[in-house]
Amino acid sequence: MEQLQQWQFLLVTLNFRIKMKILLTILLGILLSSCAANKQIDVYKGKSPYVEGTTTKERLNALPKLDGQPQITVAVYRFTDKTGQRKPSTKFSQLSTAVTQGGSSFVIDALKEVSNGDWFIVLEREGLDNLIKERQLIRSTRTEYDGEANVGNILKPLTFAGLIIEGSIVGYDSNIQTGGNGARYLGIGISEQYRVDQVTVSMRVVAVQTGEILLTTNVTKTIASHSKGGDVFTFLDMNTKALELETGVAVNEPVTYAIRTAIEYAILELIYSGKDEGYWKFKEEKLEGIHKK
Numbered sequence: 001m002e003q004l005q006q007w008q009f010l011l012v013t014l015n016f017r018i019k020m021k022i023l024l025t026i027l028l029g030i031l032l033s034s035c036a037a038n039k040q041i042d043v044y045k046g047k048s049p050y051v052e053g054t055t056t057k058e059r060l061n062a063l064p065k066l067d068g069q070p071q072i073t074v075a076v077y078r079f080t081d082k083t084g085q086r087k088p089s090t091k092f093s094q095l096s097t098a099v100t101q102g103g104s105s106f107v108i109d110a111l112k113e114v115s116n117g118d119w120f121i122v123l124e125r126e127g128l129d130n131l132i133k134e135r136q137l138i139r140s141t142r143t144e145y146d147g148e149a150n151v152g153n154i155l156k157p158l159t160f161a162g163l164i165i166e167g168s169i170v171g172y173d174s175n176i177q178t179g180g181n182g183a184r185y186l187g188i189g190i191s192e193q194y195r196v197d198q199v200t201v202s203m204r205v206v207a208v209q210t211g212e213i214l215l216t217t218n219v220t221k222t223i224a225s226h227s228k229g230g231d232v233f234t235f236l237d238m239n240t241k242a243l244e245l246e247t248g249v250a251v252n253e254p255v256t257y258a259i260r261t262a263i264e265y266a267i268l269e270l271i272y273s274g275k276d277e278g279y280w281k282f283k284e285e286k287l288e289g290i291h292k293k
Helices: 002-038 055-061 104-117 130-144 255-276
Strands: 072-076 120-124 163-185 190-205 213-234 243-250
Touching: 055 104, 055 255, 072 104, 104 120, 104 163, 104 255, 163 213, 163 255, 190 255, 213 255
Parallel strands: 072 120, 072 163
Antiparallel strands: 163 190, 190 213, 213 243
16 A cells, blocks of 8 residues: 555656656747847858958069050950869769859959059950940940031040960869878877868960960969867766767868969969060069069
């Protein structure tokens, strides 16, 4: 009889505990939902926009002016991606490319940075269709409403270039070098890993009148990735409870940044090669520290 009463008491106590857990769970859920509803969630927006400089851009700015020569008129067409590479993935094939498709923008920007814009007059050629359509619109509007009897009202012809800058991204190689270190003792471990990729750009200068390739260069830039971290895995409370901790950080050099610096260095190489070939001259010959092989 006493045993039966004990079992009944235990059953009532167990039911009470279960009901209290359910009640506490419901109250906790209501509390969290009300807090989430009343609290304004801030979205991480990152840093403000900024203009990122490069060491190669500084070298282009530091170049001296032309010696007794007018500015060189150049045209830049598409700077295409010929690598055929897709973004690397271990799980599935991705349609996104591994390198940027806007290399011509970097070429134009680098040419405008040479000696702070005193070297080249860069002509629009990638958006030539839009330019021609806009000129046709101007011409038709002037003809219909203003007339073109006045010589000053006639649309001036487009400027033609004496040189064409052409090129492409010709190579992108992943995992050309990988490695790392690690150690573990009594459930405590540390590790460090690195990976090196490589991108190659090709660029040339073509004479418009003859079609001759005057200058050419190939530039390779490595892309470094590095990660390190540590972890702890051990058992507590007589090996009945597991404790696991993990921390780490990874730093990857942007591929676009590497391509930009490679393009800027290629233009730097073409300028110095043209000086050696006698196509142009610098106003100053003291260039120590600007261009180092």
